Amino acid sequence: MRAFFEGIEDLFVNGLFWPYDVFRFMENWWASNTVNWIFVIIGIIAMVYWLNQLKIFNDRGEEDKSITSHSYL
Template structure:
C-alpha cells in the first residue's frame, strides 16, 4: 500500500508539478513573464463577464426572462 501512495507522490511531484516549479523559479528573474498565465486568465474572465452581461441585457430587453417568483416549482 505504501508503494501506491509513493507512486502518486512521484507522479505529482516529479511530473505534473514541474511546470509550476519552473514558473516559481522564473518569478525571481522576470515577474511579468512568470505571471502571464494569470494575466491571460484575468483577460478571459473579463471578456466573458462582459459577454454574459450583454446577453442578460439582451434577454431582459426582449422580455424573455421570467422574473415571476413562482417560475420554479420549489418556490411555490
C-alpha cells in the first residue's frame, strides 16, 4: 500500500502540479495567481449558465415542485 500512495504522490507532485513550480518563484502577485483567477472566472461563467438554465426550465413549468418528488420521502 505504501507504493500505491507514493505513486499517487508522484503523479500529483511531479506530474499534474508541475506548472505551479513556475509560479512559485515569481515576485509579482498578479502574475503568480493568474491560473487561480482563470479558474474563478470559469466558475462564475459556469454558475451563471447553470442559473440561466434553471430559470428557463422554471419558466416553462417543467420543474417538478411536488413535496414528495421521490418515493422514499
